[in-house]
Amino acid sequence: MAEAIVPHQEFKKPQAAKGDTTSLITGSEAIAVACKLADVDVITAYAIRPYDTVMQYIAKLVANGELDCEYIVAEGEHSQFEIVKHASACGARVFCGSSGVGWMYAMEALTVTPALRIPMVAMVGNRALDDPGAFGVEHNDALAVRDLGWQLVWVDSAQEALDVALMAYRVAEDRRVFLPLAISCDGAFLTHSQGLVKIPSREKVDSFLPRYNRGDLLLHPDNPISVAPQANEDWLMEIRRQTAAAMERSPTVIREVYKDFARIFGRDYGNPFFEEYMTDDADVVLVGMGTLSTPVKVTIRQMREEGKKVGFVRVRWFRPFAAEELAKSLGRFKAVGVIDRDFSLGSPFHSGVLATEVRTALYPAANRPPVLGFICGLGGREVTVPDVRKMSEKIYEAAAGKSQPLTQWIGLRE
Numbered sequence: 001m002a003e004a005i006v007p008h009q010e011f012k013k014p015q016a017a018k019g020d021t022t023s024l025i026t027g028s029e030a031i032a033v034a035c036k037l038a039d040v041d042v043i044t045a046y047a048i049r050p051y052d053t054v055m056q057y058i059a060k061l062v063a064n065g066e067l068d069c070e071y072i073v074a075e076g077e078h079s080q081f082e083i084v085k086h087a088s089a090c091g092a093r094v095f096c097g098s099s100g101v102g103w104m105y106a107m108e109a110l111t112v113t114p115a116l117r118i119p120m121v122a123m124v125g126n127r128a129l130d131d132p133g134a135f136g137v138e139h140n141d142a143l144a145v146r147d148l149g150w151q152l153v154w155v156d157s158a159q160e161a162l163d164v165a166l167m168a169y170r171v172a173e174d175r176r177v178f179l180p181l182a183i184s185c186d187g188a189f190l191t192h193s194q195g196l197v198k199i200p201s202r203e204k205v206d207s208f209l210p211r212y213n214r215g216d217l218l219l220h221p222d223n224p225i226s227v228a229p230q231a232n233e234d235w236l237m238e239i240r241r242q243t244a245a246a247m248e249r250s251p252t253v254i255r256e257v258y259k260d261f262a263r264i265f266g267r268d269y270g271n272p273f274f275e276e277y278m279t280d281d282a283d284v285v286l287v288g289m290g291t292l293s294t295p296v297k298v299t300i301r302q303m304r305e306e307g308k309k310v311g312f313v314r315v316r317w318f319r320p321f322a323a324e325e326l327a328k329s330l331g332r333f334k335a336v337g338v339i340d341r342d343f344s345l346g347s348p349f350h351s352g353v354l355a356t357e358v359r360t361a362l363y364p365a366a367n368r369p370p371v372l373g374f375i376c377g378l379g380g381r382e383v384t385v386p387d388v389r390k391m392s393e394k395i396y397e398a399a400a401g402k403s404q405p406l407t408q409w410i411g412l413r414e
Helices: 027-037 052-063 077-089 100-105 107-115 158-173 202-208 232-265 290-305 323-330 353-362 385-399
Strands: 021-026 042-045 070-073 094-098 121-126 151-154 181-186 194-199 274-277 284-288 310-315 317-319 335-340 371-375 407-409
Touching (some): 027 121, 027 158, 027 194, 052 121, 077 107, 100 107, 107 232, 121 158, 151 158, 158 194, 158 202, 202 232, 274 290, 274 323, 284 385, 290 385, 335 353, 335 385, 353 371, 371 385
Parallel strands (some): 042 094, 151 181, 371 407
Antiparallel strands (some): 274 310
């Protein structure tokens, strides 16, 4: 059952750089500003920390007349995701989000969204799952949908949060993809931390981001189509394959969007899928996601002054996962250490989720350096300079052939 593919759209010529501003805002506020610039039609909300800072700022923008949208406060996370899911099916550009157990409470809605080909953009304010309760960052909440058809991207600054939010709508709403996309922002470390952010003009955004168009998939009385049919064994496998094909096309679209973003906005992120820091001559590297990049980079600079050639690879896109490209990069090093701000109980080697993915990516590669997994910074605990030094030492030992546990918990109380 072939799926119609709409050719890549032509976009308007970029406007001259005018009206750009710089503002001191948090990561959450940057996402809200992106919603304003993207002219989002329907936004739903339900308060849960640390995501609630997004809905608070959006409410302020609406109250001040700066954002014209349907802003609906639901009675729970499940309802808010259901509202935007159906609004998107009817042709509205939408935004929603949550954190921790709130994200899990919406799981039924999150599960059905990809197969319905709803290009919803959401934000996850990464937070530890209860119990025990914690407001600090862990990545298990967002990672819970990693096998369902959600695109997942992690950012590490307020500027990247705003930029990626704008790119998210281009990627998700491209007819070749039409899959939901979640932007993960580490709770407190990014959601509540301020940074200087360059806010582009509406003219630039309009030249970059076309209006959302569902075409023949629009749910409308004049276009009678079935949404969420009970297919059973008759068509379920074919529908699953269509969804999988959309995820397989996503990397091509992501590359196009990042390239176009650099051309119009003048900020070039290079490789969309992962960032490399001081890797050109590195002997060993650490790999991680999100805001742990800050303490890791600080430590690497210190170690470089001591003559230790350590590098860092920050994974941005977890889904789709750039397995071949990442394996090619990591194959250059003598050993690799993966820092997980998550856990995967009972997984191979009792590793975190990212470490397992990295090992899988390296399996068919010609060059397979030893990989150590580190679980660190759970529940919002700081990943400190001494922690990074300790992990780096362990990687050097692995490079030298010293046997040690393949997964190690770092920063535990003695």
